[in-house]
Amino acid sequence: MTETQEYDVLVIGSGFSGIHQLINLRKQGLTVKILEAGSDLGGTWYWNRYPGARVESEVPIYQFSDPELWKDWTWSERFPGWKEIQEYFQYVDRKLGIKQDVLFSSRVVSAVWNDTTDRWMLTTEDGRVFRSQFLSLCTGVGSKPYIPDFKGLDTFKGQVHHTARWPAECNLAEKRVGIIGTGSTGVQVIEEISPIVSHLTVFQRTPHLALPMRQRQISVEEQEKQKNDIYPILFSRRLQTFSGLLHDLNPKPTMDATPEERISFYEDKWEKGAFHFWLGAYKDLFTNQQANDEAYAFWRKKVRERIPNPELQEILAPMQAPHPFGMKQPSLEQRYFEVYSQPNVTLVDIKKDEIEEITLNGLKISDGPILATGFDMVTGGITAIDIRGQDGIPIKEKWSSGIRSYLGLASATYPNMFWIYGPHSPASFSNGPTTIEFTSEWIINLIKHMKDNQISSVAPTEKAQNLYSEKVSRLGAAGLWLRAKRSWFMGANIPGKKTEMLQFPGGVPVYTKLCNDEAKNGYKGFHTKPEVVRKKGYGSVQDLNDG
16 A cells, blocks of 8 residues: 655645745745656756747846855856756755755646645555645646647657657757747747758748847856846846836837837837837737737838748738737747748748648658647646545536636635646746746745644635636736637637636736735635644644654
């Protein structure tokens, strides 16, 4: 019989969220273990090792804000690649001994709440059993790959790789390769492999409205000067901007600016690169179609200047916007639009010619397709686990008709269960570490409050959950999000998934105020259950061990 392992907190996932939870829960004197499906640290950055994979939030704010971790670490680029990110996680482990509390190759398949003992019971794929008072879901927004049901895919003779499960060894030099999908991942892969393959065929359904990255090397001297002068200021600034980045939206309505002022503003944002043209634009870009059209017209002009072929111009940067700009996730590019002028690259518009079948020899290619078809975003990492709360109903079943959450970090009838950087949080519209650190600290403060006040369990009230979920929906409906078909922001990229606002679109400052107000008000949006004197086997983790 498998022996049950006991902890105060079980964390699923060893990316930024899971590691931040571990570091800071340890400081509270709690016993913590991370269960990680992969064989090393990194979460998303363990799996994201496809050609060209890199961060799209710029240094220095894409890292932990703890001075103990940034004072001795330097980056080589403004936007680090996946290898450097993985090296960073190894550095964090060397500093703080993270791996001693991580169980690798431990994919959690079920989590069941016991309302009598106020404990979660978790089971891994290999049959191990764990028990804890608290469950922290650090599965991220993109942990469950999505592969469309292509007819014939299982009979294809060549290599097929999804970018989220890239093999450690994969030599594409002089190969004939096809890429299905031109989202953020597709853009990065296309840029990286187009110079080395013999021929690349790109299958595009929707034009990707990518923005210039403006990548550059950054010196040790430059970073040391910033560390001495402004790092703490920069990390504090994150919580004051809409996106948790260092630049913010301009509150001035687009059409209140003169044409000359608008062009000057757009040019400045364009030259700065990164997400300045999106998350540093005029604020009404997200709510006003005319304002959005102005931004798209500027984007289209800039991109078409880089594409000499008129036919390709219309496929990649059409005169009619494929969807409101910024209502699907833009990515950052370095030479994406120039790739299509290479003689070894062919672009296929599958909006006109849908992929019906993958034959034995592929889609007019011979060596193999790369599937850059994305993820079951935001909810997929959570619903992939059979999670059952007080009523025994799986969370996947509950959320099939729409997400219900309170503050984008907990759900009614699932006591002592929290998630970070997931459904109804600002995740996809913010710098990851900004949202992660705030939410993680908020959850830890709630746990501390429970311990200080002898509270055994908490769960959101249905009323509080409904009010918050309705707020997320209202904010989404007030924007242009619904006009972007098949957007993963709305869950519309997955057949059968309810189309709804998956993330909190009101910005980081509004979100943090909602959470902080809840704490100041004594967590009134939660049902609380006091600790009681119990028989052995029903009390603390120590009682359970003794029993």
